[in-house]
Each structure stands twice: as structure tokens, then as C-alpha cells.
Amino acid sequence: MSATTQQTLPPPARRRSRGAAGDTGFRVLAGTAALLVLILLGATAAAMFWGGLPALRAFGWHFFVGVEWDPVAKRFAALVPIYGTLVTSAIAMLIAVPVSFGIAVFLTEVAPTWVRGPVAAAIELLAGVPSIIYGMWGLFVFVPFMADYVDPFLDAALGPLPVIGALFSGPPMGIGMLTAGIILAIMVIPFVSAVMRDVFTLVPPSLRESAFALGATRWEVVRGVVLPYTRTAVVGGIFLGLGRALGETMAVTFVLGNAHDFSISLLAPGNSIAAAIANEFTEADSDIYRQSLIALGFLLFVVTFVVLAAAKLMLLRMARREGT
Amino acid sequence: MRFTRHLLALALGCALSVGTAQAQQITGAGSTFVYPVLSKWSADYARKTGVQVNYQSIGSGGGIAQIKAGTVDFGASDAPLKPADLTQAGLAQFPLVIGGVVPVVNLPGVKPGDLKLSGPVLADIFLGRIKEWNDPAIAKLNPALKLPAMHIGVVHRSDGSGTTFNFVNYLSKVSPQWKDRVGEGTSVSWPTGVGGKGNEGVAAYVERLKGSIGYVEYAYVIQNKMKWTMMENAAGKFVRPSAESFQAAAASADWAHAQDFYLVMTNAPGADAYPIAATVFILAYKQPKDPARAKTALDFFRYALQMGQETAKSLDYVPFPAPVVQQIEAYWHANIHAQ
Numbered sequence: 001m002s003a004t005t006q007q008t009l010p011p012p013a014r015r016r017s018r019g020a021a022g023d024t025g026f027r028v029l030a031g032t033a034a035l036l037v038l039i040l041l042g043a044t045a046a047a048m049f050w051g052g053l054p055a056l057r058a059f060g061w062h063f064f065v066g067v068e069w070d071p072v073a074k075r076f077a078a079l080v081p082i083y084g085t086l087v088t089s090a091i092a093m094l095i096a097v098p099v100s101f102g103i104a105v106f107l108t109e110v111a112p113t114w115v116r117g118p119v120a121a122a123i124e125l126l127a128g129v130p131s132i133i134y135g136m137w138g139l140f141v142f143v144p145f146m147a148d149y150v151d152p153f154l155d156a157a158l159g160p161l162p163v164i165g166a167l168f169s170g171p172p173m174g175i176g177m178l179t180a181g182i183i184l185a186i187m188v189i190p191f192v193s194a195v196m197r198d199v200f201t202l203v204p205p206s207l208r209e210s211a212f213a214l215g216a217t218r219w220e221v222v223r224g225v226v227l228p229y230t231r232t233a234v235v236g237g238i239f240l241g242l243g244r245a246l247g248e249t250m251a252v253t254f255v256l257g258n259a260h261d262f263s264i265s266l267l268a269p270g271n272s273i274a275a276a277i278a279n280e281f282t283e284a285d286s287d288i289y290r291q292s293l294i295a296l297g298f299l300l301f302v303v304t305f306v307v308l309a310a311a312k313l314m315l316l317r318m319a320r321r322e323g324t
Numbered sequence: 325m326r327f328t329r330h331l332l333a334l335a336l337g338c339a340l341s342v343g344t345a346q347a348q349q350i351t352g353a354g355s356t357f358v359y360p361v362l363s364k365w366s367a368d369y370a371r372k373t374g375v376q377v378n379y380q381s382i383g384s385g386g387g388i389a390q391i392k393a394g395t396v397d398f399g400a401s402d403a404p405l406k407p408a409d410l411t412q413a414g415l416a417q418f419p420l421v422i423g424g425v426v427p428v429v430n431l432p433g434v435k436p437g438d439l440k441l442s443g444p445v446l447a448d449i450f451l452g453r454i455k456e457w458n459d460p461a462i463a464k465l466n467p468a469l470k471l472p473a474m475h476i477g478v479v480h481r482s483d484g485s486g487t488t489f490n491f492v493n494y495l496s497k498v499s500p501q502w503k504d505r506v507g508e509g510t511s512v513s514w515p516t517g518v519g520g521k522g523n524e525g526v527a528a529y530v531e532r533l534k535g536s537i538g539y540v541e542y543a544y545v546i547q548n549k550m551k552w553t554m555m556e557n558a559a560g561k562f563v564r565p566s567a568e569s570f571q572a573a574a575a576s577a578d579w580a581h582a583q584d585f586y587l588v589m590t591n592a593p594g595a596d597a598y599p600i601a602a603t604v605f606i607l608a609y610k611q612p613k614d615p616a617r618a619k620t621a622l623d624f625f626r627y628a629l630q631m632g633q634e635t636a637k638s639l640d641y642v643p644f645p646a647p648v649v650q651q652i653e654a655y656w657h658a659n660i661h662a663q
Contacts, residue, residue, distance in 0.1 A: 070513035071484070072506065143532055171475045173533055175518050258482030258519030269518040275482075279521055283385035283484020283510050 045301055052295025055288060063295065069260035071284075076292035078299060080262050084177060084270035085303065088252065089245040091181025091266070096188040096245075097238055103189070104196035105222055120197060127190035135254030138183045143255055147174025151267050154178075170267040173257075178266040180256040184248055188241040195237025199230040232315050239311035246304050249274040273300040350621045353380040354387015354400030355486055356522075357423060357541055358604040361641045362400070365628045368635065377624055384486040385510060391415065391607045397621045399607040402486015403493075403510060407584045416610045416659045417584045418652045420628065422574050422642040424542040425491045425600040426565045428550040430530050431457065432472065435551065437564055440465045442556040443498030443591070443599060449537060450478055451501060452516035457535060465556070472535075479529045479538030482519025484511035490602040491539050494590035498599075539600075542570070543640040557599045558591050569598035570642040579648050585655070611661055618662035626653065 056063055059077060066077025103123065107116050151172030158168040170176075203226050211221045227234070249272075257269020258279055273296050284290040352362075359381035366377035382390070384401040391399030392413050400420070410417055427446060429439055441449075445461050448454045454461055457471045481488045489510045496503040506512050518533075520526040523544045530538040530550065542565055545552050554562040563569045576594030577587055589601045606625060612618035629652060633643035644652070656662075 068513070071511045072509045072513060139528055139532065147533065171477065173477055173518065175529070175533070253482070253521055254525075258521070259517060260513065261516070279482045279519070280484055280511060282383045285385045285388070285484065285510055 045298070048294055048298040048301060052291055052298045055291035055295040058288060059292075063292075064299075067260075067262040071280075071286070071289055074286055074288050076289070078273075078292075078296055080260050081271045081273045081276045081296060082299065082303070083262070084180075084256065084272040085246060085274070085300070087177050087266070087270070088180045088184055088256070088272060089242060091178060092184035092188055092245040093238070093242055095182065095185035096192055096241055099185070100189050100193035100196055100237075100241075103193040104200050105226075107197050108200040109218055109222060109226075120194075123190050123193055126186075127194065131187065131248060131251040134183055134187055135251035138179065138251060138255040142183065143174040143179060145174070146179050147172050150174075151176075151178075154267065166264050167266050170263070170265045172267065173269070175255055175257040175269050176265075176267045177256065177270045180252050180270075180272070181266075183251050183255055184245045187248065187251060188245050191244060192237050192241040195240060196230075196234055199233040199237070200226055203229050231318060235311060235315055235318070239308060242307055242311075243304055246307065247274055247300065249278045253278055273297070273303075348374060348620075349376040349378060350397040350617055350624065351378045351380075351395075352387075352398040352400060352606075352621075353382050353390040353396045354607075355384045355402050355604050356381040357402055357486060357602075358400050358421060360543070361421060361632075361636050361639050362628075364635050364639060365632045366624070368632070369624055369627055372627075373623075375620055375624065383484065384489075385484055388607065391609075394609075394613070397608065397612075397617050401605050401607060402602060403489040404584075404586045404588065404603075404605045405607065407586050410584050410607075414610050415607050416655070417586070417605050417607050418625075418655055419579075419585050419603045419644065419648070420606050420625065421604050421636055422570050422589075422644065423602050423604070424565050424570045424573075424598055424642075425487055425494075425539050425602055426542050426545045426550075427537060427539050427553045427555070427600075428527070428530050428545060429537045429553060430534055430551065431474070432534065434469065436549070437552060437554060438466075438469060439551075440554040440556070440562050443494065446555075447495040447499030447502040449476055450480070450495065450515070450517070451499075451505065452478070453501075474535040477533045477536035478514075478517025479526050479533065479536050480514050480517050480519055481511070481526060482521050484509075485522075486510060486602070486604075487523065487539065487541055488512065490588065490590055490600060493588050494600045497591045546640050555599050557595075557597050558593050559595045559597070561595060563596060563598050565598055567637065567640075567642045569596055570601045571645060573597035573599075573601035574603075574642070574648065575645055579651055585652075608660060610659055615662050618660060622656055622660065622662050629653075 055076065059066070059075075063077050064082070065079055067079050068075050068077050069080065070076070107120055111119065151174060154168045155170070155172060159165050207225050207229065208221055211225045216224065252272050253275035256272060256275055258271055258275055259269040260271055261269070263270065277293050277297055281290070281293055284293055359379065362377075362379050366379060370376050379400075384403060387396075387399035387401050388405065390396045392415075405415070405417055427441060431439065441462070442465060445454065445465065448461065455476055457474045457476055463471060489508065492502070492506065492508045492512050495506075496508045506515065518529060520529040520538070523540045526538040526540050527544055527548055527550060530536050540550065544550070545565065552565055554564055556562050572594045573589050573592035576592045576597050577589050579585060579587060585605065587603075589603055591599050592601060608618065608621060629644065629649045636643045
């Protein structure tokens, strides 16, 4: 419709020609920038796949389901780091999503205006703390706390239970997947809550006030008006945080234990893909060792891609259901 | 982060090896263990002669890769290369300085040097076969100590390391089960325990975890006042880790008959020898592309071996005794074609 209006208007000749040239130039520049990212993405994936291919070939499907990681015998399988990556990220999201939601709701709906600025700034500052700091804080402060109080309590309270007991048994070292997951949650909360807060403030006041006028409580407004209005952006924010949790290296390696033993228990040390690569790459002294680590990198790439693709699909389905 | 350093070293190595012709600068890369003493030596040497030695501590494996790629003048490794590998790559190898790997513990009521361990018991602990501190095997070695019924937390390195190489090489020598199940290498498949990154990572874990045992470089033990253990040596005597016991190990090792100095000093036979003594090896080309640079490098190492002994001692490293230094210089003469 706008195209036809433009055609009927007689624009000034000089301006039009200059505008057209600028427009083309702009389109080329912007297109190149976008294309560059796609090329980089494709090249990275291809390079990692190519580098890891000899390992994937040598070990076959066993690489994904085996637990052995033996640099001496040169036999490698990736189940322990894959499991560690997924479990620590799952724990992180389990904690981070409700807390972030609480923070965002508090800042947009509950808190008096003079509190909102400082609290929001404090949370955003947390996002700027380097991950090594979280790792060292985790090791020196949080690990002893977990070892002395939380792990023994969980072991005593939940350890004897039939099914979930297996998740919470083992010697209380304070180092392990639960600790790593909690540290990751703390790191992810600023990102998720910042996105949620931003989109909650975008809800038109008229909608919110109408709901209040109908006698809705604060919770009903959040559930019935704010969340449906912002659902897609909220899910996007959650997956942004999940992406960060999956790839986090330094903080995790400090508190995870870096052990290639498979254990179902969350209190036991484990390994993650990113931590294994960071720890072992420099001293990977045989070709197959290095190729296995590159294959691990490719796996992390695939896992992250699958997670983000799932997020996009979820958003699409939601949008379709709402008919927008 | 270490990977970035690796790349940085590579870039720097390339830039420097192209840039200088008159060998006022030489470059090396490798072992992180030797870095403190090597950087002190190079600072002293630069003040005396104006020659700059740039050393990148990227790890032993990285050092070997760099010297094989020809991007540096020398590589440094905590584990020796086999003579066959050296010949294949056209490299010469000689030892530079001695250190030691020391088991450290965190046990309530146990002071540094209180606990005595033997090689087979240490291997069984790291195999996960001995799980409690009041195990009869440990109690037998320590009749005077009252050991708690506490779970043993094993701490090892999570990154590949020359420290690990020397430690597991020793365990392989004293324990057939270790040799069968785990073997030796700069990183191995640990049967049990948690992994800390670097000496500092292991030290931090051992300090945090009650009832834990780990292994770190000697200098780390001294500087952090960690609880070290007495070790039973091959002669059946309990020795403490010290400059004297490391030197006793070096003296009792048969360097004269080791081709290309291929010798791991663990489980040395001397009566006062510490059983897990370790050596840093330097790798250099036998037929260097630039003989002038090779000569500069050898001059620096001659200075380090002869004049740098006090510097090494002040940093808790142990220098080689004079007869071994003479053997090293004779080896240079015969093998490295420097100008």
C-alpha cells in the first residue's frame, strides 16, 4: 500500500537519485554484515566438524554414549561431559527462571519507584562481573559452605529415599554438579531478569490499569495480562540465559571437580564440555586426543544450536496459537 | 584462556624468529614449572649481556609442539622425549634444573611431615582401593599417629601436566596394579577423585577439602606451607622432600648411560634419594637453521647451569651437581652444531 502512494507522488528528481544510491549502498553494507555472521557461523561449525571428524570416525556412536576418557590408552567418549553440561545447565535454569521472574515482577509491579533504579542497576552490575570471579568466589566461599552444611543435609534428608536418593548421595565435598549449577544460576539471573524487566515495562499501562479496574489482584494482572503480552520475549530471555549457561567455562571448572567418572549423583564431581576443553587442550599430546576435544567442541555447538532452535520453534508455535 | 596464550606465543614466536638476525633475542616455550626460575635467569642474563630470553610458559606439551614446528629456539618439558622421537624430529635434549612432586594432605591434627607413606600405599589411595584414613595399610606406616575414620578425598590435576607425568610415572614403577589400570602420561584416566586446574587448583582443593590428598610441585608446598608427607624411597628409608633429597636422587641417577639424558628420576636408588624427584628438560635443534641463535641459547643455558645455581636455590629449585653439568656441556659439544 505504501509502495503505491510513493509511486503517485512526484518526488524531487535530485533527491531521489541520491537517495536511491544511498539506499543501495546501505542495503549492501547491512547485507554484508549479516552475511558475514552466517559465513562465520558456517565456517566455525565446518572447521570443528572437520577437526573432530577423525575422532568421530574412530569411535563411532560410542563417542556419544561411552564414559571412558583415557588419554593413556587413547580411548575417548563424551557422555560424562555431555551429561555434566546438560545437568548443570538444567539446575541453573531451574533456579534462575523463578528467581529472575520474581525480580522482574518485583521491579515492575511491586517495588516503590525509588527502589527500582538502584536494584535494577545492582542486578545489571552483576552481569558485568567476570566469570573467573564467580569461579574463585565459588571455590573459596561457596564450596566450603556446601561441604559443611548443604551436602551433608541433602545426603541425610534425601539420600535414603528410593529414586531421588541416588541424586543426592556421596561424600560431602562441596564440589560437584549441584554447586556448579547454583553458581551458573547466579551468573545467569542478571541476564534473564534484565530481559524480563525490560519487556514487562513495555506492557501498555492501559491494559494493566483496565485489569486493575476490573478488580484483578497484582498476581492476576501478572498472570492474565503481563505474561501473555510478553510471553515470547520472556522465553527468548530464558534461552539467552540457557545459552550462556551451556557454554560457561571458567566458573564451572573451578567448582565442578573436572572428573571423567560417570556418576548420577548431583553431589559427585563431574565434567562439562567447555571445562574439559579449557583444561585439556594445551596438553593434548596425541592427535586423537586433540581431535576428540575438537569433536567435543562441535558437540557443544550442536547442543547449543538444538536448544536455540527448540526455543525458536516454541516461540513460533506460541505465536500461531495466539493467532498473531 | 590457555589456548589464547598458546596462540599468542605462536604469534610472538613467529614475529621474533623473523625479526632478529644477530641473536640478541632468543625465544623458548613450554613447561610452566620452570617459568619462575627461567624468567629470573633471563632477567639477570639480560642485565649482564644484553641478550633477551623470551620464554612463554604454555605447558610442556605446547613447548614440544612449538619446538617441533620450529617457531622457537628451545622448548622446555617436564617429561623427557624418547631418543627415537628426538632423532625423528632432529632434536637434542638435556636436563636443566631439578624439582620434586610432593604429596600433600589436609588431615585434622596432622602437621607437615607427620604422615608417612610408601609408594604402593600412595598408589592404592589414588586407585581408590584405600578409601579411609584409618586403613590398616596407612596405620602400619604410622604407628605413632592417631588417624581418623575419615573418607580420603583424592585430588589430581585436571589439565595435562609434567607434574602429573612424574607422579604417575612413579606410581607405575612401584605399583603393578597402577601400571595395568592407569599407566603413565601427562594426563591419565583417574580412577577416582576431583581435578584441580594447575598446581594452584590442586592446592586450593586440598586446602578446602578435609581428609583430602593431592600432589603439587615442591616450590608450591614451601611457599604455601602445605602439609607434606614423608615418602619411603627405593632403599626403604623415609625421606622428606628437600633440596638435599632431590639432589641425592639426581646424584644416584645414572645420567652417564642415559642416551640423550632420557631418564626419569623417580624411584631413584640412592639411600637418601627422594622418590618423586623431577627434571625439566630443554629441547633444541641439533642442526639449527640459525647457528648464531643456537649459540646464544647455549650460552644462556651455560650461564644458568654454572652461575645461576644460587638463583635457583633461592626460588626452591635444585641445581644439578657439577659432574652432571660437565656431561651436559660435553653433550652439547658432540650433538648441537651451534656456531
